[in-house]
Amino acid sequence: MRTQVGIIGAGPAGLLLGALLSKAGIDNTIVERQSGEYVLSRIRAGILEQTTVDALISAGVGERLLKEGIPHEHLSLSFAGQLHTIDLPKLTGGKTVTAYGQTEVTKDLMDHRLAAGRQTVYEAKDVSLHDLTTAKPRIRFTKDGTEHEIECDFIAGCDGFHGVSRQSIPKEKLQEFSREYPFGWVGVLADVPPVSPHAVIYGNSPDGFSLCSMRSMTRSRYYVQCPITDKVEDWSDARFWDVLRSRLPAETANAIITGPSIEKSIAPLRSYVSEPMRWGQLFLAGDAAHIVPPTGAKGLNLAASDVSMLAQAFAQHYAEKSNEGIDGYSARALRKIWRVERFSWWLTSLMHRFPDTEGFGQRVQEAELDYLMNSVAAQTTLAENYVGLAG
Ligand code: APR
Ligand code: PHB
Numbered sequence: 001m002r003t004q005v006g007i008i009g010a011g012p013a014g015l016l017l018g019a020l021l022s023k024a025g026i027d028n029t030i031v032e033r034q035s036g037e038y039v040l041s042r043i044r045a046g047i048l049e050q051t052t053v054d055a056l057i058s059a060g061v062g063e064r065l066l067k068e069g070i071p072h073e074h075l076s077l078s079f080a081g082q083l084h085t086i087d088l089p090k091l092t093g094g095k096t097v098t099a100y101g102q103t104e105v106t107k108d109l110m111d112h113r114l115a116a117g118r119q120t121v122y123e124a125k126d127v128s129l130h131d132l133t134t135a136k137p138r139i140r141f142t143k144d145g146t147e148h149e150i151e152c153d154f155i156a157g158c159d160g161f162h163g164v165s166r167q168s169i170p171k172e173k174l175q176e177f178s179r180e181y182p183f184g185w186v187g188v189l190a191d192v193p194p195v196s197p198h199a200v201i202y203g204n205s206p207d208g209f210s211l212c213s214m215r216s217m218t219r220s221r222y223y224v225q226c227p228i229t230d231k232v233e234d235w236s237d238a239r240f241w242d243v244l245r246s247r248l249p250a251e252t253a254n255a256i257i258t259g260p261s262i263e264k265s266i267a268p269l270r271s272y273v274s275e276p277m278r279w280g281q282l283f284l285a286g287d288a289a290h291i292v293p294p295t296g297a298k299g300l301n302l303a304a305s306d307v308s309m310l311a312q313a314f315a316q317h318y319a320e321k322s323n324e325g326i327d328g329y330s331a332r333a334l335r336k337i338w339r340v341e342r343f344s345w346w347l348t349s350l351m352h353r354f355p356d357t358e359g360f361g362q363r364v365q366e367a368e369l370d371y372l373m374n375s376v377a378a379q380t381t382l383a384e385n386y387v388g389l390a391g
Contacts, residue, residue, distance in 0.1 A: 003029040003119075005314060006139045006152035008127060009159035010039055010120055012102060013286030013303040015109035017156055019059035020311035022118055026318055029150055030120040031127055031139055033159070036110060043189055043263050044102040046215055047072070047200060047297035049388030050095055052304040061108045068216070069100035074199035075386055077351070078210075079369050083249050085199060091376075091383035099200075101215045102300050121148075129155060129168040133280035153281070154326075156310060158303075160287040161272070169279040181269040181293060181348060182355050183208070185223040186235050189263040194220040195256045202295070202351050203248050204369070209295075209352045210247040212256075220257075223294075225352055230266060237261050269293035271345050273337060276330040277306075283329060285310050290337050292344035295351060301388060302340050306333050309391060336391055343385040 005021055007014045010032035021028045032039065048056075048069070056062045073096050075086045088096055113120060124141040131137050132155070139150045157165020166174070194214035195201070203210040208225035215221055224243050226235070237260060245253035272291040277284040286303030309332055313325030350368060354361065372378045 001029070001148065001150045003027050003150055003152055004318070005154050005156055006031065006137070006150050007156045007158055008129070008139065008165050009033075009157070009163060009286075009288070010036070010110070010122070011158060011160055011286065011303070012106055012109065012300055013288070013307050014156070014158035015106060015113060016055065016059060016304055017158060017285065017307035017311055018118060018120075019061060019109055019112060020055070020307065021314060022113075022116055023059055024311065024315040024319070026314055028118065030113075030118075031124045031141055031150070032120065032122050033124060033127060035122050036120075040103055040106055040110070042103070043187070043221075043265065045294055045297045045300060046099055046101040046213060046221065048098045048100055048105070049301045050097070051308075051388050051390075052301045053098055055304050055308045056105065056108070059109075059112075061112045064104070064108055065098070065100050068104070069098040070197065070214070070216070071096045071098050072199055075383070076196060076199045076201040077369070077372075078201055078203040078249055078252065079205070080366075081249050083201070083252060084373050086379050086383055088383050088387055091380045092387050095387040097387055099214055104215075105300070127159075127164050129164065129282065132168060132282045135281070137281040154314065155282045156307075157282055157284040157288045158286050158307070161291055163288050165282060165284055165288050166274055168282065173279060175275045176272070177275075178270065178272040179345065181352070182228060183225050183352060184228050184230065184266050184268045185209075185211075185294065186226045186230070186232070186240060186266050187221065187223045187264065188237070188240050188261045189215070189219065189221050190259045190261050191218060192220050192257040192259040193218060195252060200297070201248070201252065202347070204351045204353070204365075205247040206353065207243070207247055210244055212248070212252070226266065227355075228268060232264055232266055235264065235266075237264075240264070267294065269295075269348060271341055273334070273341060275334060277333055278330045283310055283326075285333075289333075290341065292341060293348045295348040296344045296386065298340050298344050302337060305336055305391060309333050332391070336389065339389055347382075
């Protein structure tokens with residue numbers, strides 16, 4: 001087999017890259033370790049920046065998103081028993097974000113790919129990358145017991161944090177930066193109307209962080225901060241709803257409609273960046289190269305930003321015979337990534353209770369929240385990062 005761009009991973013990064021390349025007339029094949037159903041069963045965040053919405057529209061997959069996505073013109077922070085709401089378009093020259101689940105984005109991209117007749121190999125086993133520093137890099141894998149090889153011009157590593165792509169780069173060529181946070185999030189998905197259908201609520205209370213989000217007018221997504229050592233079994237539905245309510249202002253807490261969870265999981269919080277994002281003809285994008293804590297909902301948006309830059313670079317290579325975009329990809333992507341890493345780390349630090357923070361750190365956090373609520377400049381900084389920075 002042969003293709004122009006071989007893509008490892010059919011998460012949002014790999015699928016969106018495939019759609020953008022196909023649109024530019026560039027042949028591509030996706031190789032994914034899991035089944036399509038498994039990929040779709042993973043529940044992730046659901047807030048899209050305008051630039052992500054634009055990338056999906058330009059890839060030809062915006063139709064359902066434009067119909068079913070729910071624009072959020074506000075962002076709410078709750079602390080000290082009060083809810084404070086920030087007007088996003090007012091502070092950002094008209095920008096908003098859109099509530100639309102990552103699962104739906106992935107489904108739209110998969111349907112579009114299938115309809116376009118582009119090749120995706122699901123359930124590929126023992127995926128390995130070869131000859132990365134030559135002009136003909138190769139992907140090998142086993143499918144249904146038979147070995148296959150794809151010869152490519154380029155390989156895009158979109159296979160997430162635990163994928164094979166980053167691991168195929170010699171260790172001494174990479175520099176890794178990471179920070180682990182001393183807590184996790186318990187997340188619950190439930191078929192109940194959201195308490196805040198037009199703004200995500202980020203809550204900081206003496207007992208820890210909480211978050212109110214949604215997938216539709218009848219499906220809600222809620223999270224609470226928990227010790228890193230907790231297991232899902234420690235969180236009955238009843239305990240989850242009690243803790244969530246106890247961490248929000250009374251008016252919000254009383255308005256929450258509870259119901260049985262249809263999904264419940266615990267995720268650790270981590271910041272991670274690996275540099276550079278290129279090795280020979282291999283280019284990393286999305287979680288394969290970086291992780292942000294979910295505070296701020298930047299994971300999917302950052303993956304979309306990477307692959308938009310990468311698709312542009314490949315298009316320039318094929319259409320204009322120029323390698324300027326390809327050669328500049330890593331530096332350009334990392335400049336954006338570090339700004340988003342900074343914001344995600346900052347919002348995480350602002351809104352969580354840190355078990356190891358002493359009185360001084362706590363007072364500084366309270367002072368920062370006080371400053372934020374009384375300064376248009378500080379709110380503008382938050383709003384402009386939340387709706388998404390330009391590349
Ligand atoms: N070979 C082939 N595919 C692989 C391999 C491998 N060795 N390892 C992992 N994969 C697949 C995974 O099964 C997954 O479907 O790569 C895909 C990576 O998808 P994500 O983890 O979703 O990463 P990405 O597409 O970069 O999305 C980034 O979406 O998943 C969220 O938290 C993530 O919000 C972030 C954004
Ligand atoms: C979600 O809807 O799952 C969500 C929203 C905002 C976040 C994180 C997750 O910051």
